[in-house]
Amino acid sequence: MRVKICGITKLEQGDAIAQMGATALGFICVPSSPRYLSAAGISAIIQRLSHQVDCIGVFANTTVAEICQTVSATKLTGVQLHGNESPEFCQELRQCLPGIEIIKALRVKTNECLTNSEIYADSVDLLLLDAYDPTQLGGTGKTLDWLRLQEYKPCLPWLLAGGLTPDNIMNALSLVKPNGIDLSSGVERSPGDKDLDKVAQLFTKLQQTEQLLLNTSSSL
Numbered sequence: 001m002r003v004k005i006c007g008i009t010k011l012e013q014g015d016a017i018a019q020m021g022a023t024a025l026g027f028i029c030v031p032s033s034p035r036y037l038s039a040a041g042i043s044a045i046i047q048r049l050s051h052q053v054d055c056i057g058v059f060a061n062t063t064v065a066e067i068c069q070t071v072s073a074t075k076l077t078g079v080q081l082h083g084n085e086s087p088e089f090c091q092e093l094r095q096c097l098p099g100i101e102i103i104k105a106l107r108v109k110t111n112e113c114l115t116n117s118e119i120y121a122d123s124v125d126l127l128l129l130d131a132y133d134p135t136q137l138g139g140t141g142k143t144l145d146w147l148r149l150q151e152y153k154p155c156l157p158w159l160l161a162g163g164l165t166p167d168n169i170m171n172a173l174s175l176v177k178p179n180g181i182d183l184s185s186g187v188e189r190s191p192g193d194k195d196l197d198k199v200a201q202l203f204t205k206l207q208q209t210e211q212l213l214l215n216t217s218s219s220l
């Protein structure tokens, strides 16, 4: 399972999190976020990481030019679009950034958002489902209704996000089966300052969940 830890602002924390087993680190490129990091800051971290890991830049409602500029100034391997980007925008971005993974985040307000996710089938590589908040774009700590997500038939691989923590991850993964998970505020002391003890707890819980699933399937 892919595990993305988002909102990295410090090299030593990113490095430690990659060493613990995260498959991706997320960097917030949205200036209004308390987790915002400039392209120079992101580049300084990525260049010094001692572990191979996907590095995803999170953008919202900005231009293709701005995203391409940030990607070329850093060594980002992927781009997460967390605003109201259309499939046409994603398609244009994809053409400008060959080889870069494009993730479309959907802030789920209604069931319609889930059925509408099909419109991105040909324009992105991965979907990410986050909880909707009327005032904040992301990093809200709000959870989705996981029971409602059991009905979700995705057109692409997808990541579950929104308020995940070491305490609720087992419950979430017992109800839904995403291709990966994405956590930010649930593993931090304050915005942008990751709590390595909480990240370690998360990986322990993920191992327990995997073991539980193996035991359940072998007893069937």
Ligand SMILES: O=C(O)c1ccccc1N[C@@H]1O[C@H](COP(=O)(O)O)[C@@H](O)[C@H]1O
Residues within 6 Å of the ligand: 006, 007, 026, 028, 030, 033, 034, 035, 058, 059, 060, 082, 128, 130, 137, 138, 139, 140, 141, 142, 161, 162, 163, 164, 182, 183, 184, 185, 186
């Ligand atoms: O984290 C932010 O500050 C942020 C700002 C703007 C867009 C997205 C942002 N974060 C994304 O929010 C989700 C869920 O976060 P949480 O676990 O509920 O705190 C995650 O995908 C982040 O990439």
